[in-house]
Amino acid sequence: MLLLDREFTFLPSFMNSLLGEYTCKIDSKGRVRLPSGLLDQLPVEERDQFVIHRGFEKCLYLYPRKAWEQEMVKVNNLDQFDEQSRKLQRIMYRGASPIKRDNVDRLNLPNSLLSWAGISPSGDLVLAGVNNRIEIWSASEWEAQMNISPEEMAELAQQVMAKRNAGGVDEAN
Numbered sequence: 001m002l003l004l005d006r007e008f009t010f011l012p013s014f015m016n017s018l019l020g021e022y023t024c025k026i027d028s029k030g031r032v033r034l035p036s037g038l039l040d041q042l043p044v045e046e047r048d049q050f051v052i053h054r055g056f057e058k059c060l061y062l063y064p065r066k067a068w069e070q071e072m073v074k075v076n077n078l079d080q081f082d083e084q085s086r087k088l089q090r091i092m093y094r095g096a097s098p099i100k101r102d103n104v105d106r107l108n109l110p111n112s113l114l115s116w117a118g119i120s121p122s123g124d125l126v127l128a129g130v131n132n133r134i135e136i137w138s139a140s141e142w143e144a145q146m147n148i149s150p151e152e153m154a155e156l157a158q159q160v161m162a163k164r165n166a167g168g169v170d171e172a173n
C-alpha cells in the first residue's frame with residue numbers, strides 16, 4: 001500500500017492496536033452497540049467473535065478472539081508448579097465468556113461481569129481501544145481513572161519508561 005510516498009505493511013491481525021474513546025449507552029438487557037470507529041479497525045474476519053473478562057482495574061476487557069488466544073498462550077505457558085502462576089491463570093479465566101456481535105453490531109454483556117465492573121443497565125459507559133483490546137468502563141469510573149494532570153501524566157510516563165529502558169521488557173510484547 002502506498003501512502004504519502006511511504007510503503008506500509010499491515011501487522012498480523014492479532015497485533016492490531018485499537019484506538020479511540022467512545023461514550024456509549026448500555027440498554028436494559030445488557031447490550032451495547034460497538035462503535036463503527038472500533039469495528040472498522042478490525043479485520044473483517046475478526047469483527048464477530050470476542051472474549052470478555054474482568055480487567056485488572058474496575059473494568060472489562062473485550063478481546064477479538066484471535067487476540068485473546070494470543071494472550072492465553074502467555075498465560076498458559078506459566079509455570080504450573082508456581083502458586084502465583086496458577087492463581088493468575090484462575091484470575092484470567094474467571095468469568096471469561098465468548099460473545100458474538102449480532103446483526104446490528106451489538107454485544108450482549110454478561111450481567112455478572114457488568115455487576116463486577118460497576119456498570120449499571122441503561123447507564124453510560126466508555127469503550128476505549130487499548131493495544132489489542134477494548135476496555136469497557138462505567139463512564140464515572142473512567143473519568144475518575146483518567147482525572148490526571150499533565151504534570152502527573154509526564155511523571156507517570158517518565159517512571160514507566162525508565163523501568164522499560166532499564167531492561168526486562170520484551171519489545172515484541
